[in-house]
Amino acid sequence: MDISDQLKNLFPDHIPEENPIDKTEKPNYWMQEAPIICKYEKRKGKPITILEGYTGADADFKKLAKEIKSLLSVGGSYKNDTIIIQGDYRDKIMNFLKSKGFKVKRVGG
Template identity: 40%
Template sequence: MKENKLVYTTQTGRVLNKVQSKPSIKTDGIVRIRLETKGRKGKGMTTIAGVDLPEKELKDLCSQLKKMCGTGGAIKNSIIEIQGDNRDKIKATLEQLGHNVKLAGG
């Protein structure tokens, strides 16, 4: 049976708060950098997973990496995505910032 989350009720005539908790992603302290092309029409995308930072600091780190690489990118589900194959640049930058970094995948 599915749990019904009530958002609006006619009894009180107001919108009720819908509480959703963000699932916490467990990390082992290692930042993993990989190149993904699957589902991206053959274009490469560097993904950075395992960065255990608050959301604002994660956005700042993403902006810093995008500027350093001169490409676009985004954050999806606490994973930073940077366009293109920039694994070596990103690894060097994250190591300078004090993160334990590992190149993952092929």
């Protein structure tokens, strides 16, 4: 017996939806005119990538930080309107942001 059959037995009056909610839907971010600055630094001898210059809502920037960290499978944080990613991933991050529709500017080497 399938789970859908079990649910029909438990809830005979329920009519299932035709289009279930797609949870893989891309979040919509506020797009800005000015580019996001992507730069590279070394702190305590460790390389980091810093993203700054987003003028939209903090919640959107936090979601973006989470997506970047999960895409690259690395650690990072969101502090003082900047995203700090552990490691030098400027090229991958810039390609990801461009695919989302953001303008990105590379600063430094």
